[in-house]
Amino acid sequence: MDGTRGIGVRTAAALMCAAALSACGAGGGTADGDGAGTRSPSPPASASATPSDTPSDAPSEAPAEDPAKDLDRLAVEQNWGIDGPASAWIARMCAEFDDQDRAGQPPGKWLVEDFGPTPDEEAALTAGMPELCTRWWPEIGKALGAVEKRAYPDGVYEVSGAPGEDPELIEPGTYRAADPTASCSWQRTSPDGDVLDGQRATTKAPLTVTVQATDGTFTTKGCGVWKPVR
Template sequence: MFRISFPPPGRKRRVGTLLAVVCASTLVIVLGEPSGNDPAAAAPQAARPTPVVEPSQPSVEASPVEPSAAPTPTPTRTPPEQRLDDLWHDKGWDLSDYSASEFVQDACDMADQTDFLPEQVGESVPQALAMRAASQKSGAEALRAGVPLLCPKWAKALKKSLSGRYDRWITDDTYDIGTSPTQIPPGTYRTEGDIADCYWERTAANGDIIDNGLANVARKITVHISATDSTFTSEGCGVWTPVH
């Protein structure tokens, strides 16, 4: 025999409620998500990240390649020696067997040596340059143009030598009295140092001795040369320099 049992009254109410929930869930599945008015449904929707749209990059067109320009040639500068020799040819300077650059370079070297060992050379730098200028017919013109190019540090000394206003030093020799580079101008001269067996003399135009002296041992000797003297001779006296 079959027994039909009925649920108690309270159980019937719970079964009804369960059926109602199942029906509601079925409706949700069938009809889709609830509308945006439902706060519980809107929360997960708002949490979705908004897709970021990258800005479009402008297209870069390849610029045309410019043809490389030819380099500008650097102007070559004429060496000072060549410029001096060109001037020598243009002016027709008479320097015997020297070119202008050779003649001036020798004068520059002579000035350097004189400045380095003045007592040994026995000349002042202007005197050495003056002697060099006087050694050739066009020597002064070549030095005037060439010294500023090849040894500009001696330009002032050259100016003195060409003007004739420079110190003349006297070493062992016989000199004529005068104002040319190869002569000794009148004036007072002095030699100093360890002097031994020094002989000097002043002579007149007829060869007579005006004055002379012999010093076996001395530290200083002073001599005055007059404009009327003809020559002055020095032997073993060292270097005589002007007294100013």
């Protein structure tokens, strides 16, 4: 009886061990076991966590500057009275400077004395030429500075052959008021005070007047700024 019990206990233990081994095999086996039940090693955690070569939050490159588009946008914002896109107008003026130079006429002198730019055109030249017409900008920039010094707003000016920096003197020559008011008036008088010529405007159209070397004074009111054209 005791021997039978011992055999039964051993048999039961063996069965339990077999069942345990079977369960281990069904669950995938041991980490170092061979055979179909062996689990494949998981990929390293670093493989799935490798950062992208280009971070998604990297700053984008700034767009390239375009001086022509910048000038055209400025012209629209400032409402310049330019014939066509400002950049195209600068290109035409630059070509004209080349033509004047080939003809023996200094471009700066031609611009001030023959062309006579309006205030809007002066603004376009000043803003656009440093980038779009670099070869002529030094000379044109200097000429535009001379134009600014010889601009005459409302006032009474004594005619002088050498006005220099005196704000009360005006040099003989032809002047243009590009943006007068509808009540603009101007007058030329002799050294004795006699009226030689004059005009009272009824529209805002640009005006031109020639101050002679023999004139005594030039008086202007409501005409904006007079600038030399030749």
